[in-house]
Amino acid sequence: MATLLVIAEHERGQLKLATEAAIAFARQVIAVEGGTFHILVAGEEIGRVVERLQGHGATSILTAENPALKDPLAERLAPVIAQAARSLQAGLIVAASTTFSKDILPRAAALLDAGMASDVIAVVPDPSGTRFKRVLHAGNVIALLRLEGSIRCVTVRSGAFATPERNAAPSAVAPLAMDYQSLPGSSTFVSREERPSGRPDATEARIVVSGGRALKDSGDFERLVGGLADTLGAAVGSSRALVDSGITPNSLQIGQTGKVVAPELYIAVGISGAIQHMAGMKDTKIIVAINKDPDAPIFEVADYGLVADVYQAVPEMIGKLSKR
Amino acid sequence: MKILVPIKRVPDSDTRIRVKSDGSGIVTDGVKFSVNPFDAIAVEQALRLKESGAATEVVLVSLGNEECVESLRVGLAMGADRAVLVRVDTALDSLGVAKLLAGLYRREQPGFVLMGKQAIDDDSNQAGQMLAGLLGIGQATFVSKLDLIEGGTRARCGRETDAGIEIVEVQLPAVITTDLRLNEPRYVSLPGIMKAKKKPVEELPAAELASDITPRTQILSFEAPAGRKAGVKVRSVDELIDRLKNEAKVL
Ligand SMILES: Cc1cc2nc3c(=O)[nH]c(=O)nc-3n(C[C@H](O)[C@H](O)[C@H](O)COP(=O)(O)OP(=O)(O)OC[C@H]3O[C@@H](n4cnc5c(N)ncnc54)[C@H](O)[C@@H]3O)c2cc1C
Numbered sequence: 001m002a003t004l005l006v007i008a009e010h011e012r013g014q015l016k017l018a019t020e021a022a023i024a025f026a027r028q029v030i031a032v033e034g035g036t037f038h039i040l041v042a043g044e045e046i047g048r049v050v051e052r053l054q055g056h057g058a059t060s061i062l063t064a065e066n067p068a069l070k071d072p073l074a075e076r077l078a079p080v081i082a083q084a085a086r087s088l089q090a091g092l093i094v095a096a097s098t099t100f101s102k103d104i105l106p107r108a109a110a111l112l113d114a115g116m117a118s119d120v121i122a123v124v125p126d127p128s129g130t131r132f133k134r135v136l137h138a139g140n141v142i143a144l145l146r147l148e149g150s151i152r153c154v155t156v157r158s159g160a161f162a163t164p165e166r167n168a169a170p171s172a173v174a175p176l177a178m179d180y181q182s183l184p185g186s187s188t189f190v191s192r193e194e195r196p197s198g199r200p201d202a203t204e205a206r207i208v209v210s211g212g213r214a215l216k217d218s219g220d221f222e223r224l225v226g227g228l229a230d231t232l233g234a235a236v237g238s239s240r241a242l243v244d245s246g247i248t249p250n251s252l253q254i255g256q257t258g259k260v261v262a263p264e265l266y267i268a269v270g271i272s273g274a275i276q277h278m279a280g281m282k283d284t285k286i287i288v289a290i291n292k293d294p295d296a297p298i299f300e301v302a303d304y305g306l307v308a309d310v311y312q313a314v315p316e317m318i319g320k321l322s323k324r
Numbered sequence: 325m326k327i328l329v330p331i332k333r334v335p336d337s338d339t340r341i342r343v344k345s346d347g348s349g350i351v352t353d354g355v356k357f358s359v360n361p362f363d364a365i366a367v368e369q370a371l372r373l374k375e376s377g378a379a380t381e382v383v384l385v386s387l388g389n390e391e392c393v394e395s396l397r398v399g400l401a402m403g404a405d406r407a408v409l410v411r412v413d414t415a416l417d418s419l420g421v422a423k424l425l426a427g428l429y430r431r432e433q434p435g436f437v438l439m440g441k442q443a444i445d446d447d448s449n450q451a452g453q454m455l456a457g458l459l460g461i462g463q464a465t466f467v468s469k470l471d472l473i474e475g476g477t478r479a480r481c482g483r484e485t486d487a488g489i490e491i492v493e494v495q496l497p498a499v500i501t502t503d504l505r506l507n508e509p510r511y512v513s514l515p516g517i518m519k520a521k522k523k524p525v526e527e528l529p530a531a532e533l534a535s536d537i538t539p540r541t542q543i544l545s546f547e548a549p550a551g552r553k554a555g556v557k558v559r560s561v562d563e564l565i566d567r568l569k570n571e572a573k574v575l
Contacts, residue, residue: 011487073492074453075462099485103465106418106450110457115419115540118448131544136447140341141350144544152540186462186495190480193488203486207574232575244505250468251488256447257504259486265574276337282552286572288564294557303555303572306564316561321575 002035005085006058007095007105010041010049017158017204018096023056024161025094025123025154032125035091038062040084040176042077044070050173057168062088068180071189072100078107083178085112085151097155097260098203109153116153117145119260121160138256139279158203159262159283193249197226197236202254205235207265210254210281212239214270214291214310218247224314225269231321237261237281239271255280270310273298290314325435325476326381327370329404330425331363333388333395334445347545359395361509362440364402365502368509369470370438371403378472381405383432387412387424393525400520401512407525410533418446420537422454427533429459434497436479441466441501456499464494468505472496 004026009016026037039056041049042064050061064080081104085093093108095101097119109116122133124144131146132154147154202208209232211225221242229236238248240255254261256279266284271277273289273296281287282301289302292309299305306313335341335350336358342351359367373379384399384407386392396407410424429437442449456463468489469482476496483490484503494500512520530537558564568575 074465075456078457099466099483102449103453103463103485106453107457107463109450110419110422110454113419115417116448116450117541118450135549137335137341137350137445138337138447139549141343142547142549144547146542146544148540148542184460184462186498187464188493190491190493192485192490201486240504249488250484250503250505251486256444257442265568265572275340286568286574287552287555288568299557300554301552304564304567305555305557306561307557308561313561317565320561320565 002029002033002092003088003090004029004037005088005090005093006037006039007081007101008039008041008049008053009096009098009100010043013045013048015049015052018098020163021156021158021161022094022096024164025156027164028123029092029130032123032130038088040081042069042080054170055166055168056164058171060172060174062174062176064176064178066180068183073187073189074104074107075187076183077104078111079183080178081108082111084176087177091151093153095155097157101155105153105155112151114151114153115147115149117147118155120154120156138275139282157260199229200235202235202237202261203259206263207232207234208237208261208263209234209267209269210237210271211242211269212271213241215242215247221247224310227318228314231318239277268298269314271298272296325379326383326432327373327379328383328385328429328432328434328437329366329370330385330439331395331399332360332443333357333392334360334443337361337444343546343548347547349546359398360440360443362442362502364509365506366438366440367399367402367404368507369502378476385410385428387416387421389413396525397520398512400523401516402510403516406523409525409527410530411527412530415539416537417539417541418448418450418454419540421451422458423534423537424530425455426458436496437499439501441503452499452501462494462498464492464498465501466503467500468503470500470506
């Protein structure tokens with residue numbers, strides 16, 4: 001029997017949907033090992049987030065609501081997670097694979113002397129202890145592993161765990177007993193760049209239109225990639241090449257060291273298809289590539305390839321699709 | 325101020341990784357190994373801090389067998405002052421790495437630790453955060469802008485997060501992990517390589533730094549992911565839209 005602790009992630013009072021992958025993972029583990037799961041929501045003004053987590057079937061929703069947790073600082077959140085895990089005697093802590101969790105969960109694992117697996121994509125039942133699969137080497141290798149010890153930590157890829165249904169009875173909401181005064185104060189949060197557009201986040205969208213080095217400046221990116229995305233109600237993404245040259249913000253980078261997406265449709269506009277980029281999108285259902293080089297590696301993974309100049313093909317697509 | 329920079333030897337980012345047919349590991353025959361790109365960025369940043377007078381010494385550390393000395397020499401050739409090889413002949417997980425680095429940190433007492441946010445082989449992105457947790461010091465992860473402020477007692481860092489750049493300030497000592505856009509590492513020069521040969525590389529047994537480094541993460545086997553097959557090339561925008569609507573049904 002396992003007791004799992006799911007770490008909820010939220011931003012500006014809204015639950016991040018990636019959290020649902022962690023909940024789906026928790027339910028899969030419980031289906032194998034038996035047991036229960038709890039959800040920890042830490043921050044300031046978290047009422048709406050707690051509300052949104054009802055119906056998932058958690059035994060309890062633990063709240064750590066305090067001004068000390070206003071900003072997502074690892075040195076404060078990690079001890080809160082460790083405290084919650086201890087108080088529940090949790091054997092497994094899970095969060096979504098996002099920069100938020102990647103920052104805090106390993107620190108919490110160290111406080112608990114726990115082993116950790118990042119980017120888990122599957123739960124594999126085994127009599128000698130549940131096993132997990134995770135990706136490494138820029139998505140070129142999948143490892144089957146077991147975490148030893150009385151407490152285990154995991155982050156999960158959101159595309160790998162389907163959104164769970166929300167039809168369970170309400171969970172009890174209980175505050176975590178925690179001495180917030182004791183939290184360290186060596187880091188301070190200064191500011192965060194505002195999200196650049198009203199478009200959806202690439203990790204949460206059904207369609208992602210992504211641009212590469214073919215786009216010469218941010219005006220062209222906005223007109224072609226942004227324009228096509230808006231026509232389709234899609235999110236935008238980009239290769240590292242455009243982030244490096246300052247054409248797109250880092251929050252758009254898809255790949256081994258950026259976001260990992262698995263939408264229904266990914267349209268790669270002038271992207272060559274380097275392994276580091278493909279690590280972030282090759283679990284997409286349908287990949288479309290538009291590239292003028294017929295030998296670009298992206299065509300090796302694309303379901304539909306169009307050999308064309310993006311400066312001609314994309315405006316034509318926008319024109320034809322907006323007429324629908 | 326001394327900066328401690330851990331570096332890992334990994335398959336070069338340009339190599340195509342293949343899994344051994346028996347699933348016991350990846351094929352390493354004929355594979356070129358390099359310094360983990362994020363670690364090279366950390367070395368570069370440490371050197372720039374030294375060159376600007378903000379730091380006085382750059383100390384490298386690698387955990388593993390004698391093959392890691394090759395990677396340490398690359399960092400020394402870039403300009404680092406000295407290096408430590410912590411001799412480990414068994415598999416390590418991130419927690420084991422963090423425990424060994426914590427042991428070395430206590431011996432070296434650096435002003436801060438600057439390290440890659442992830443190694444491009446395991447892609448775990450854990451060791452720096454674990455190290456900061458074990459030491460009970462601050463952390464700034466995924467850093468693409470770094471300035472020492474207030475007489476070098478604090479660092480002002482731009483962090484790359486999913487939502488965009490976040491600015492945090494952290495009291496030193498701290499663990500700072502690097503993202504790709506922090507800088508572009510210099511190439512090693514021939515004189516640099518010559519000098520590096522004379523720079524000290526101290527060897528330490530792992531047991532002197534940490535008592536229990538048995539991996540909690542036990543890898544049982546490796547496999548290649550299901551490959552995608554190339555689809556069709558369409559002739560026109562019209563055909564593309566038609567197929568997306570009527571064949572793939574995603575529009
Ligand atoms: C450690 C490490 C981590 C990395 N992480 C990432 C990551 O997370 N994400 C990522 O994306 N990259 C990452 N990279 C970089 C990656 O290796 C590639 O350099 C990058 O993805 C290339 O971007 P690109 O495809 O836009 O550019 P290029 O490779 O330059 O490709 C541009 C493509 O556009 C085509 N093109 C040009 N003009 C036109 C036109 N007018 N019409 C049509 N097609 C045109 C060209 O034929 C070419 O195929 C990483 C690299 C390293 C070493």
